[in-house]
Amino acid sequence: MSGVALVLVIFVLARRQLSPLAAVAPAAVIGLSPIVTVHAHYFKEDMLLTLGVALALLAGVRAEARRLRAVWSGWASPRPGNVE
Numbered sequence: 001m002s003g004v005a006l007v008l009v010i011f012v013l014a015r016r017q018l019s020p021l022a023a024v025a026p027a028a029v030i031g032l033s034p035i036v037t038v039h040a041h042y043f044k045e046d047m048l049l050t051l052g053v054a055l056a057l058l059a060g061v062r063a064e065a066r067r068l069r070a071v072w073s074g075w076a077s078p079r080p081g082n083v084e
Contacts, residue, residue, distance in 0.1 A: 014027065
């Protein structure tokens with residue numbers, strides 16, 4: 001299950017920067033990678049760690065996008081800790 005979730009997370013991360021058709025390529029590379037395919041069949045910490053890192057990366061990208069929207073709308077300062 002974590003291998004399938006990893007492919008979906010990679011697709012979502014790639015989709016933020018690429019078109020939907022182009023975002024299929026990184027997801028396909030992860031999904032068809034022999035090492036990922038082998039480890040996805042076993043309940044091992046490798047796949048769970050990789051999924052956790054990908055989810056943390058996705059959370060960081062979304063938080064940064066939310067912070068930039070707040071800065072551009074005038075609700076937040078450009079730098080954290082900048083009090084005017």
